[in-house]
Amino acid sequence: MNIPANLRYSKTDEWFDPKTGKVGLTDYAQSQLSDIVFVEIIINKGEDVEAGKQVASVESVKAAADSYSPVAGKVTEVNEDLSSNPEILNKDPYGAGWMAKIEAGEAAGLMDSAAYIKYCEERTH
């Protein structure tokens, strides 16, 4: 399980990079979903989102899940590549698989990597 130390994590398995403002789905989430076949980002550039607001709908070969914004702020970019290449979310969840960039203030209420590792372990046992 890849859980980078520089990112912050939500209970609904999204990550937030305080440096770049990027948000995405964690390695844990993509491995639980298995092969992802469809991603629909439902927020638009320029839109203000609140923490916990749905940002994307993700479908894999066996499940469908909604993805929520880990932070509040203005959407400055969305990853258009995801709709045509949903599999990059499996291959590179923290890189090419990012979902949106959000200009956020404080990333309050999110877990650091140590806490998130523990959170994931609790659920797998």
Next chain:
Amino acid sequence: MTYIPHSPQERDEMLATVGVNHLEDLFNVVPVKYRFPELDLPPALTEMEAATELVEISLGNENIQTELVSFLGAGAYHHYIPAAVGHILQRGEFYTAYTPYQPEISQGTLQAIFEYQSVIAALTGMEVSNASHYDGATAVAEAVNMVYAQFRGKRKKIVLSPGIHPQYRETLRTYVQDLDVELVGDGSKADLDAGPDQLGSLIDDNTALLIVQYPDFFGRIYDYTGLIEMAHAKGALVCVAVNPTALGLFKTPGEMGADIVVGEAQPLGIPLSFGGPYLGLFATRKQYLHKMAGRLVGETVDNRGQRAYVLTLTAREQHIKRERATSNICTNQGLLTLAATVYLSLLGKKGFRQVAELCYHKAHYAAVQISKVKGYSLCFDTPFFHEFSVCCPKPVAEINAHLLEHGFLGGFDLGKDYPTLRDHMLLAVTEMNTKDEIDALVEVLKEVAHD
């Protein structure tokens, strides 16, 4: 052994959990007089007596195979069904309408559905077809569901052509009664002569979908290309409801730029059967695949490299996506998709075109002959396929009663659904109608006019 798995003790526990004492208490909301009514039933019959009685009742029916000559269409059409269709349908391997819960075990069923999807996509000029819906009317409603999901409810207006089958529009209204959409364009004041481009003015930035019919309910053929461009310019999508037989002859909705094609596929080898079961076809463009309702069969290779069929992209369906799915429909008309596939395969491209040509020419012969009869005229001068509206000298019910006496099933009374078309009759002619039958119909119509 009992078929009911719950023991009396388990039942008592369940009742206690729900908080009632007796099973009957659960029916308290039903008024007492309706709860256990006395049924005034005759004494039970033996099987032999029941069979005899049912045959006697059935003799009261008149059928269009041996007794009546039909010129009635209005959404359901009398076509020749090759004997092989029924034979293949009744093979034990296929004769269950349900896709099993482990569908991949039924490769034959899945392959048949895959072939069906392929022919429907080819016929409509679209990229993908689902495994079908219940009928043409519900397929129209699913188009609205899909587009509503596509725009995530942000566009709320649906523009309907008044030339869509009245029952499709009624079904659609039932389907969307709890959806936040507004249906416009088909009010009683709609101008039925104005042609499709009049609908263009109703399409705005809030419009999700425009729905037209091809041929329309009155049998008319329009090229919707311009109208579809108008809709797309406003960001709206367009659904065309088709009679598939017409697509054997005319430009496909795909060529016109349609986003969704739906339709009643009963004309493809499915008997009239008193109104059903029928078959709803649904095809769209690849980009809308994930918002499409219904099942979808895909072709792949198994772990031994052999061709195999699977239900695919199921995560978009209700059993996984639950309330976030486009529609609550997870099923399809399995047996009837097979009928349509066998029918089209037997006819082939040439044969299917020939059916459409026969319908077209016979209908045009009938229209010319009828319009020569004093008192009758064609309502519209638009090109038509195999159905046309006739302005009659007397109420349609009266004419139809007369026709029935002479062994004809007359046309559809348009005044019932279109108040401005009182005394207008919609007549359908297919390859099943001979020239002699058409000439005889014209004679009876002449007679009625003179009475």
